[in-house]
Amino acid sequence: MxxxxxxxxxxxxxxxxxxxxxxxxxxxxxxxxxxxxxGLLTPVELLLAAIAGCSSIDVDVATTRRSEPEKFEVTASGDKLTEDGASRMEDIRLGFDLKFPDTEEGRKAAGMVERIVKLSHDKYCTVSRTVELGAKVTSEIAKS
Structure with a gap:
């Protein structure tokens, strides 16, 4: 159900x-x-930040129940493609660079990362799932 x-x-x-x-x-x-x-992020950079941020939150919430990270950096990159004058992003990639203390709790947290990253991608991250599955976008013009 x-x-x-x-x-x-x-x-x-x-x-x-x-x-x-x-x-x-x-x-x-x-x-x-x-x-x-x-000095400002562009809309495309905001999109990349939203994708990285969404999965970052998922990983952070799960792992910090065990241990605070010593290093937590996530990068998002992608290829901007222009075809017939129309632009879009493709092949968006996330890179997780995490380090936890060499303690029992830190090793447990580190051991969770791969599973949580996969769960974030497959189930929890609304942003990347929306990008991958596609969402209809409509525009309305207000009559002022």
């Missing part, structure tokens, strides 16, 4: 300056600035 649920997630994006935007969560009010201005 499968369990299905649906929850709406929403962010609003406001232009704050030329090529600079602020995304704000409707749920928490948290925000992040992004764009194509100097």
């Amino acid at each position: 499968s369990e299905n649920s649906r929850e709406v997630r929403e962010v609003s994006v406001v232009r704050t300056a030329s090529r600079t935007y602020k995304a704000t969560s409707a749920e928490t009010g948290s925000s992040i600035e992004f764009g194509q201005a100097e």
Whole structure:
């Protein structure tokens, strides 16, 4: 028997300056600035960060029940492909570089990483699963 649920997630994006935007969560009010201005992450970099961040949280929550990491770095990369003037990302890769203390708890945490990374990819990470499975994107223009 499968369990299905649906929850709406929403962010609003406001232009704050030329090529600079602020995304704000409707749920928490948290925000992040992004764009194509100097010192800001681009939308594609935000996508990569979201994928890496989603799996990072899954791995972090599970492993830190055993031990705090000495090193926890996750990189996300992918290939930008342009075909007939249209761009997209493909072959997105995550690299986990984790180190735990050489203690019984640290070794237990380290021993969990491979399984948790796989579970994150296969089941828990909403972001990477959405990218891989595809989601319909529609746009509506407000009549002001």
